[in-house]
Amino acid sequence: MTASSREVYRDAVLDLLPRDERLVCLDSDTGLFDAAAFPERYLNLGIAEHTLMGAAAGLAKSGRMPLVNTMAAFASSRANEAVKIDIALNNLPVRIAATHSGVSAGHLGPTHHALEDLAVMRTLPNMTVVVPADGPQTGTLFRQSLRVKGPVYLRLGRNATPELPAAPPVTLGLAQVLRDGSDVTIAACGPYPVLAALEAADTLAAEGVRASVLNVHTVKPLDVATIAAHAQRSGVVVTVEEHWRNAGFGAAVAESLAEITPSLVLRVAMPDAFVPVSGGQRYLTERGGVTSAAVAAKARSALGRSPR
Amino acid sequence: MTTTIDAPPAAGTAARIREHVVNLCAGPEGGHLGGSMSLAEILATLYTRVLRVDPLDPASPGRDVLLLSKGHGGLALYAALTEAGFFPADRLAEYGRPGGEFMAHPHAEIPGVEMPSGSLGHGLALAVGFGLGFRLDGADRRCFVVMGDGELQEGSVWEAASVAAAQRLDTLVAVVDRNRLQITGATETIDALEPLADRWSAFGWTVRQVDGHSCEELEAALTEPPAPGRPTVVIAHTVKGKGIPFVEDQPRSHYAKLGERQHAKALAALRRGAAS
Numbered sequence: 001m002t003a004s005s006r007e008v009y010r011d012a013v014l015d016l017l018p019r020d021e022r023l024v025c026l027d028s029d030t031g032l033f034d035a036a037a038f039p040e041r042y043l044n045l046g047i048a049e050h051t052l053m054g055a056a057a058g059l060a061k062s063g064r065m066p067l068v069n070t071m072a073a074f075a076s077s078r079a080n081e082a083v084k085i086d087i088a089l090n091n092l093p094v095r096i097a098a099t100h101s102g103v104s105a106g107h108l109g110p111t112h113h114a115l116e117d118l119a120v121m122r123t124l125p126n127m128t129v130v131v132p133a134d135g136p137q138t139g140t141l142f143r144q145s146l147r148v149k150g151p152v153y154l155r156l157g158r159n160a161t162p163e164l165p166a167a168p169p170v171t172l173g174l175a176q177v178l179r180d181g182s183d184v185t186i187a188a189c190g191p192y193p194v195l196a197a198l199e200a201a202d203t204l205a206a207e208g209v210r211a212s213v214l215n216v217h218t219v220k221p222l223d224v225a226t227i228a229a230h231a232q233r234s235g236v237v238v239t240v241e242e243h244w245r246n247a248g249f250g251a252a253v254a255e256s257l258a259e260i261t262p263s264l265v266l267r268v269a270m271p272d273a274f275v276p277v278s279g280g281q282r283y284l285t286e287r288g289g290v291t292s293a294a295v296a297a298k299a300r301s302a303l304g305r306s307p308r
Numbered sequence: 309m310t311t312t313i314d315a316p317p318a319a320g321t322a323a324r325i326r327e328h329v330v331n332l333c334a335g336p337e338g339g340h341l342g343g344s345m346s347l348a349e350i351l352a353t354l355y356t357r358v359l360r361v362d363p364l365d366p367a368s369p370g371r372d373v374l375l376l377s378k379g380h381g382g383l384a385l386y387a388a389l390t391e392a393g394f395f396p397a398d399r400l401a402e403y404g405r406p407g408g409e410f411m412a413h414p415h416a417e418i419p420g421v422e423m424p425s426g427s428l429g430h431g432l433a434l435a436v437g438f439g440l441g442f443r444l445d446g447a448d449r450r451c452f453v454v455m456g457d458g459e460l461q462e463g464s465v466w467e468a469a470s471v472a473a474a475q476r477l478d479t480l481v482a483v484v485d486r487n488r489l490q491i492t493g494a495t496e497t498i499d500a501l502e503p504l505a506d507r508w509s510a511f512g513w514t515v516r517q518v519d520g521h522s523c524e525e526l527e528a529a530l531t532e533p534p535a536p537g538r539p540t541v542v543i544a545h546t547v548k549g550k551g552i553p554f555v556e557d558q559p560r561s562h563y564a565k566l567g568e569r570q571h572a573k574a575l576a577a578l579r580r581g582a583a584s
Binding site for chain 1: 369373416422423424426427429430432433434435436437438439440441442444445451464467468470471474475
């Protein structure tokens with residue numbers, strides 16, 4: 001285990017804030033930050049997510065780059081209209097650090113789960129949507145995100161997740177190719193989905209099936225070129241995500257590929273249902289069927305139905 | 309022209325704002341007539357007597373910021389902006405025409421429009437951000453937010469009002485266009501706002517109440533320095549549809565498409581009003 005993505009993000013903020021005059025850390029009483037450790041550019045606006053987003057827009061319009069802190073559920077659903085109208089419509093450089101995404105809020109329950117946020121955020125014009133797959137990538141992608149002109153949604157988790165094995169460096173906007181194989185393409189988004197994809201690739205390799213594994217940490221803009229290149233070769237794509245199956249990451253991949261290449265896209269995603277039980281992030285994703293076994297099974301079934 | 313020779317500048321501008329609004333409401337789409345007419349003196353006073361803005365440089369760094377949170381007052385804002393010199397009046401002909409940038413609710417592409425608006429309850433939160441930015445910059449700037457009274461039924465207004473007071477944003481001035489009507493009737497019968505002044509006071513704001521059709525009273529309230537650490541709200545008591553007797557103080561004035569006869573009648577009423 002490494003540090004959680006929200007802790008890595010927080011440490012990056014602590015490092016950057018004193019050195020970058022543009023940055024203002026706007027909090028909604030998340031408890032992520034120790035106010036005493038900050039200079040004047042940390043402001044806790046209280047439990048007021050609409051005002052948080054609106055104020056971020058006003059601050060950005062007056063020349064700053066606000067780092068907005070709340071939970072993914074509140075960023076994407078409760079404050080959605082302010083994100084849409086005040087931030088996205090004006091294409092303002094606000095970074096929304098959305099913690100507790102997916103089911104990482106675990107036993108806090110469905111009010112605190114965010115399984116709709118990718119769908120919500122990726123449909124907004126001007127929005128960049130980033131989903132780091134582990135702690136170290138979070139730091140890199142967050143720092144890279146400061147160079148994006150418009151708003152950025154950074155999807156973070158509550159607790160530590162395993163660090164990915166050694167991999168090529170991440171670049172915002174480009175899918176990270178973790179394995180290269182011609183039989184099947186596994187495109188994954190988020191910590192446990194990427195781990196499930198890697199494990200499934202190992203399982204499939206033992207069966208003689210060569211799989212590509214793509215860590216698609218940037219959902220918007222989607223690196224369609226890389227995904228399509230792998231899809232054209234394999235003809236079969238399995239997507240993996242910690243998000244409701246409707247309109248999420250897999251849907252984004254399917255939409256894009258449908259216009260380019262006749263590949264079969266099968267989604268491994270959280271079912272179209274609220275999660276009614278306690279459990280940690282790994283338990284709840286596996287309970288929802290987001291497992292390496294499910295990925296491998298989809299790949300096997302797809303290989304028999306490939307258009308190639 | 310409706311301006312009389314000895315009219316103070318803001319009142320003359322208000323009269324011209326009304327004439328523009330009436331003309332726009334006679335266009336192909338009609339428009340938000342009542343709530344634009346109630347705004348005329350508020351916007352006229354702000355643009356002629358209060359705001360430090362430069363129509364030749366709408367994004368100048370030290371400018372004051374005006375946010376029209378009641379975006380359905382867009383026609384009055386367009387009229388005020390063209391009167392202030394932000395764009396030529398002939399651009400108003402784009403309103404409601406296919407491909408025109410002038411929509412019922414203001415879009416930020418229009419010179420002088422700081423932020424788009426239309427969905428109610430957004431302006432005050434935006435203003436909190438501007439106020440925080442001014443403070444961080446150590447800038448001598450103010451942010452004025454013009455809101456409708458019906459808009460105050462949105463919970464987000466009070467969320468932002470609370471944050472503004474907690475953050476001690478004394479560079480922030482809210483103006484409530486208190487015309488007492490919303491689309492289907494009186495605010496007090498639908499979701500009562502009174503005691504409105506007490507509500508703002510309880511949220512930590514300094515409250516000033518004025519006749520919203522008196523440019524002198526508005527100017528005094530809008531230019532008086534704030535109580536240190538407290539945001540200010542100016543409750544401007546107005547009449548929806550002000551200036552056109554056949555729609556004044558009637559909910560149906562909210563949106564109107566004036567036919568040829570009504571248009572002429574409305575212009576005549578405005579001229580009579582300006583002359584009286």
